[in-house]
Amino acid sequence: MADSIVTAENLVKRFDKLTAVDGVSFTIDEGEIFGFLGPNGAGKTTTISILSTYLEPTSGTATIDGFSVTGEAARVREIIGLVPQEIALYPTLTAIENLRFYGRMYNLGGAPLERRCREVLELVELWDRRDGRIDQFSGGMKRRINMGAGLLHHPRFLLLDEPTVGVDPQSREHIFDTIFKIRDSGTTILYTSHYMEEVELLCDNIAIMDKGRIVAAGTLKELLKLLGEGGVIELEISPPGCPVGLEEQVGAQTGVTSVRREEDRLLISSDNSARSLAPVMKVLEGRGCQVSNLELYTPNLEKLFIHLTGKELRE
Amino acid sequence: MRLPRKLWFVAAKDVLIIAKDRGAWMSLLVTPLLVIVVVSLALSPVYKGGTLHGTLLVTNHDTGSVGQQLVDAVAANPGVTIQAASNSESETLKQGSSTYAASLVIPADFSAKVQAGQSSQLQIYEDPNSTTSAPYLKGMINSAVNRFSAVEVAAKVAVTEALKQNPAAGAGAVAADATAAAGAQMSSQPIQVVSQPAAGAKELNTFDIETPGFAVMFLLFGVLNGAEGLLEERDRGTLGRLLVAPISKSAILGGKQFMVLALSITQITLLFAVGHFAFSMNTGNSRAGLALMVAVTAFTATAFGLLLAAVARTRRQAQAIGILTILLMSALGGSWWPLDIVPSFMQTLGHLTINAWALDGIKGLILHGKDFYDILPQAGVLFAYGSACFLIGIKMFKFQKA
Numbered sequence: 001m002a003d004s005i006v007t008a009e010n011l012v013k014r015f016d017k018l019t020a021v022d023g024v025s026f027t028i029d030e031g032e033i034f035g036f037l038g039p040n041g042a043g044k045t046t047t048i049s050i051l052s053t054y055l056e057p058t059s060g061t062a063t064i065d066g067f068s069v070t071g072e073a074a075r076v077r078e079i080i081g082l083v084p085q086e087i088a089l090y091p092t093l094t095a096i097e098n099l100r101f102y103g104r105m106y107n108l109g110g111a112p113l114e115r116r117c118r119e120v121l122e123l124v125e126l127w128d129r130r131d132g133r134i135d136q137f138s139g140g141m142k143r144r145i146n147m148g149a150g151l152l153h154h155p156r157f158l159l160l161d162e163p164t165v166g167v168d169p170q171s172r173e174h175i176f177d178t179i180f181k182i183r184d185s186g187t188t189i190l191y192t193s194h195y196m197e198e199v200e201l202l203c204d205n206i207a208i209m210d211k212g213r214i215v216a217a218g219t220l221k222e223l224l225k226l227l228g229e230g231g232v233i234e235l236e237i238s239p240p241g242c243p244v245g246l247e248e249q250v251g252a253q254t255g256v257t258s259v260r261r262e263e264d265r266l267l268i269s270s271d272n273s274a275r276s277l278a279p280v281m282k283v284l285e286g287r288g289c290q291v292s293n294l295e296l297y298t299p300n301l302e303k304l305f306i307h308l309t310g311k312e313l314r315e
Numbered sequence: 316m317r318l319p320r321k322l323w324f325v326a327a328k329d330v331l332i333i334a335k336d337r338g339a340w341m342s343l344l345v346t347p348l349l350v351i352v353v354v355s356l357a358l359s360p361v362y363k364g365g366t367l368h369g370t371l372l373v374t375n376h377d378t379g380s381v382g383q384q385l386v387d388a389v390a391a392n393p394g395v396t397i398q399a400a401s402n403s404e405s406e407t408l409k410q411g412s413s414t415y416a417a418s419l420v421i422p423a424d425f426s427a428k429v430q431a432g433q434s435s436q437l438q439i440y441e442d443p444n445s446t447t448s449a450p451y452l453k454g455m456i457n458s459a460v461n462r463f464s465a466v467e468v469a470a471k472v473a474v475t476e477a478l479k480q481n482p483a484a485g486a487g488a489v490a491a492d493a494t495a496a497a498g499a500q501m502s503s504q505p506i507q508v509v510s511q512p513a514a515g516a517k518e519l520n521t522f523d524i525e526t527p528g529f530a531v532m533f534l535l536f537g538v539l540n541g542a543e544g545l546l547e548e549r550d551r552g553t554l555g556r557l558l559v560a561p562i563s564k565s566a567i568l569g570g571k572q573f574m575v576l577a578l579s580i581t582q583i584t585l586l587f588a589v590g591h592f593a594f595s596m597n598t599g600n601s602r603a604g605l606a607l608m609v610a611v612t613a614f615t616a617t618a619f620g621l622l623l624a625a626v627a628r629t630r631r632q633a634q635a636i637g638i639l640t641i642l643l644m645s646a647l648g649g650s651w652w653p654l655d656i657v658p659s660f661m662q663t664l665g666h667l668t669i670n671a672w673a674l675d676g677i678k679g680l681i682l683h684g685k686d687f688y689d690i691l692p693q694a695g696v697l698f699a700y701g702s703a704c705f706l707i708g709i710k711m712f713k714f715q716k717a
Contacts, residue, residue: 052559077561088552104324105560
């Protein structure tokens with residue numbers, strides 16, 4: 001088992017009356033891609049800001065490679081790379097001028113700096129556009145240079161905050177390829193997104209965030225198991241006052257692993273949803289409940305998020 | 316004290332950005348130069364005198380020769396053009412609408428009354444919108460009338476004395492001869508006042524007066540660009556990216572402020588250099604004094620820019636507050652007109668501004684021949700002013716986005 005490079009314990013960040021991060025704890029193993037999945041405002045960027053030393057937590061602790069993000073911020077800054085959500089580049093400078101500047105900030109200079117700029121530009125496949133001004137680049141190209149600027153110093157831990165926002169599918173593929181190459185070179189990555197497909201594709205471990213808290217965490221497989229390995233039956237039932245205790249009776253049917261009731265909806269996880277459907281419907285009929293809508297689906301993160309939070313991921 | 320290497324990298328990056336920004340060069344150098352040249356050339360007559368001009372509309376009803384002699388005397392002054400009026404033109408100026416700055420109406424009995432020793436009245440109509448030509452023409456008419464009155468008194472004395480010597484001569488004939496002789500003297504000025512610069516003083520050049528004021532004002536606009544640049548870095552996220560890199564906040568801010576300071580010194584030095592070499596602007600007797608004033612003014616302006624960036628929450632807010640403050644400081648502090656023409660309470664108020672202290676020092680060197688030690692008080696006040704702005708700015712500036 002790989003050692004943890006990042007450890008966060010009970011992180012809290014408050015801005016006046018708003019609690020943006022509310023008791024977040026997690027660990028990230030060396031060499032993995034760890035994903036934060038959640039809607040806008042879930043607390044992903046604030047958590048990244050604390051880990052990158054941009055913000056100090058109101059309470060809680062976090063270490064990166066053993067260095068405290070609060071007490072040893074200068075050491076942490078030397079080993080991390082941040083790719084912020086915004087295009088944090090100088091638009092009137094060229095791609096290579098931007099990289100040279102950020103490289104100097106990380107103590108690179110002379111021939112090593114030039115060599116590293118070339119390597120990074122080749123990695124993001126923009127070496128031939130090195131002398132182009134950033135403000136003349138497409139959104140996807142800007143994102144790739146934005147990512148490159150965070151890689152110049154070979155960071156041990158790279159924080160990628162929604163790096164695909166506003167890019168076309170082709171550029172997105174480029175970015176994914178680059179992320180895998182970075183991971184393969186030994187860099188640990190924290191990736192945030194509100195796109196479940198990206199997190200499913202890229203991340204070894206995933207933490208689902210909502211309202212400043214981690215509501216579930218694990219590998220993709222472990223998370224989907226929360227919905228039942230065989231699938232989910234979602235029913236809209238009426239009248240609203242369907243008998244109390246219905247959940248227990250449904251939960252006792254063949255293959256059903258969990259039942260959750262949200263007003264007029266029943267979310268039933270099952271080892272085999274096709275096999276469980278008939279006995280469940282029989283129970284409902286016997287208790288006088290009408291089914292106005294029925295949906296069967298295989299588990300995915302989108303559904304899991306709804307299951308955990310009661311709302312859509314993109315709300 | 317050795318400044319951190321990364322401070323220079325931050326400054327060098329900003330220099331590279333500015334070097335590529337043609338708009339910045341326009342606002343830093345081209346616009347100030349154009350404004351200074353236009354204002355200096357336009358106000359040259361006001362400060363230097365002698366080249367004022369105007370056209371006087373004359374309606375001469377006089378049946379004798381004295382009226383014409385008076386008109387000739389006025390016409391003899393530099394810059395005065397006489398235009399004989401038609402009745403309609405004369406009426407137009409009376410009604411307050413004319414292309415002429417002033418009009419003179421000479422009554423029909425002007426010569427007769429003057430020769431008879433009676434009081435006579437000339438009528439002048441002035442265009443109230445003509446703030447320089449009309450007063451100039453009126454002054455020239457009054458001057459001619461005064462001269463005429465003087466020679467007329469002399470003629471009367473001569474007539475009296477002539478009749479005492481030869482009572483047989485007719486009083487009317489002697490008076491007529493005397494008046495004619497007096498008229499002939501009208502155009503000549505027996506006593507003339509000649510003015511010239513005091514020993515050691517150089518001839519006034521309007522660029523000496525206008526360049527420092529506008530240079531200081533545009534310097535402040537230059538640092539406003541710097542303040543906006545700082546806030547733009549914060550908004551764009553590049554400042555945030557630097558904050559999580561191994562570079563101190565002081566090196567980030569120091570690098571950016573160093574660049575603004577260097578640019579400010581370059582800007583004001585180039586404006587003075589162009590003024591000096593292209594328009595013969597006086598730079599005073601103390602180059603060291605001028606260099607000190609340029610440096611300390613640029614420092615204070617830079618600190619003012621930092622304070623502005625600290626006070627404003629957004630770039631647009633900095634722009635709005637900055638423009639208002641700079642225009643107010645320029646008006647109060649003597650960038651647009653000399654402070655010695657404003658009321659004393661306005662002069663006191665003006666000395667709350669950077670402009671007033673900077674201009675006291677710079678103009679002291681350029682216009683009043685002061686030396687290095689004379690301007691140390693102004694430089695000291697400016698340095699204290701700048702230091703206060705700098706400390707408050709550093710304390711208040713928020714590196715992170717709200």
